[in-house]
Amino acid sequence: MIHEQSKMLELMREFLGEDLVRLRVDGYDLHEDFSREDTRMACTIRHVDGHTDVIEGRGVGPIDAFFKGLIERMARDYPSLESLVIDKFVVVGKLGDGRGSQSDALASVTVGIRNSRGSHFEFVSESRSVTRSGIEATLRAAEYFMSSELAFKKAYKALQNARESKRPELVARYTDLMSQLVKNTSYSDVIEQIRSEFEGSR
Numbered sequence: 001m002i003h004e005q006s007k008m009l010e011l012m013r014e015f016l017g018e019d020l021v022r023l024r025v026d027g028y029d030l031h032e033d034f035s036r037e038d039t040r041m042a043c044t045i046r047h048v049d050g051h052t053d054v055i056e057g058r059g060v061g062p063i064d065a066f067f068k069g070l071i072e073r074m075a076r077d078y079p080s081l082e083s084l085v086i087d088k089f090v091v092v093g094k095l096g097d098g099r100g101s102q103s104d105a106l107a108s109v110t111v112g113i114r115n116s117r118g119s120h121f122e123f124v125s126e127s128r129s130v131t132r133s134g135i136e137a138t139l140r141a142a143e144y145f146m147s148s149e150l151a152f153k154k155a156y157k158a159l160q161n162a163r164e165s166k167r168p169e170l171v172a173r174y175t176d177l178m179s180q181l182v183k184n185t186s187y188s189d190v191i192e193q194i195r196s197e198f199e200g201s202r
Contacts, residue, residue, distance in 0.1 A: 005121055008184055009144065012151045015177065019154075021146040022048040023139050025132070030062055041065040043135060063089065063111070063134040070142055078146045079188035080116075086138075087120065088112025091130055109133035113141045115186035148184040149191065155181060156194045 013020050028043035043055045043066055057069020067086055075081045094106040107130040113121045123144070125136035155177045162170035178198055185191050 002122055005144070008148075008180065011177070011180065012147045015151055015155065016147060018048075019150060021143045021150065023143055025135055025139060026052065028066075028131075028135065030131070032062075039065040041069065043069070045139065062131045063138060066135050067138055070138065074142060074146065078149050080149045080186040080191050081142065081145060083116040083186045083188065084141075084145060085114050086111060087114040088122065089134070091134075094126070104128050107133045109137045111137040111141055113145075115145070115184070117183070117186070119183065121184075145184070145186060148181060149186075149188075152178065152181045152185045152191065153194065156198060159198070 023045050026044040026046050028041055031040045032038070037060050038058070039061050040058050041056070041062055043057075044052050045055060046052050053073060055066065055069040055073050057065040057067070057072070059065035059068050063086070071081050071084070088110065089112070090110040092108045092110075094108060106126050106128060108124060108126045109130065110122055110124050111134065113123070115121070121141065121144070123137045123140040125133045125140060127133045127136065155174050159171065159174035159178060162174055182195055182198070185195075
């Protein structure tokens with residue numbers, strides 16, 4: 001699936017251009033109550049245009065808290081995110097030659113996501129902090145599905161315009177694009193309505 005994701009990401013990058021969703025983490029504040037297994041996180045993320053959002057979440061552990069906060073905040077503009085679930089979380093420590101302390105070893109985190117169609121996707125990030133790697137891998141997932149929803153809506157609009165202007169070559173192009181994008185998008189009322197209209201018109 002990683003290979004297929006890479007191909008789809010390149011397709012979305014080509015289609016969306018500057019509209020491709022790109023986010024980065026500036027930093028976070030974390031509070032954990034071990035006895036209650038309660039984690040609260042406030043994470044600042046920066047968009048490509050420079051503006052920032054503070055993602056506040058609460059859960060069982062940092063990644064659960066960040067994921068819940070991220071979905072709650074971003075689903076306002078990308079409602080399909082609400083139907084995503086984390087179904088895998090793997091941490092691998094990349095140790096050196098064993099000499100001296102390994103406490104600063106690279107931590108590779110894989111976050112698995114399942115969409116509403118039951119498809120599984122994986123996102124990986126590495127840093128010298130397990131929490132940072134987990135946050136960044138989760139953010140890569142959000143970027144991917146936000147871009148996917150945006151591309152799906154934009155491609156459908158382009159397809160409608162191509163039909164109205166009687167451009168069969170563009171109709172074929174956008175029909176093929178939507179056929180690929182539909183595999184990545186997750187459930188929302190708007191997405192399901194577009195998907196139903198698209199599949200009914202083929």
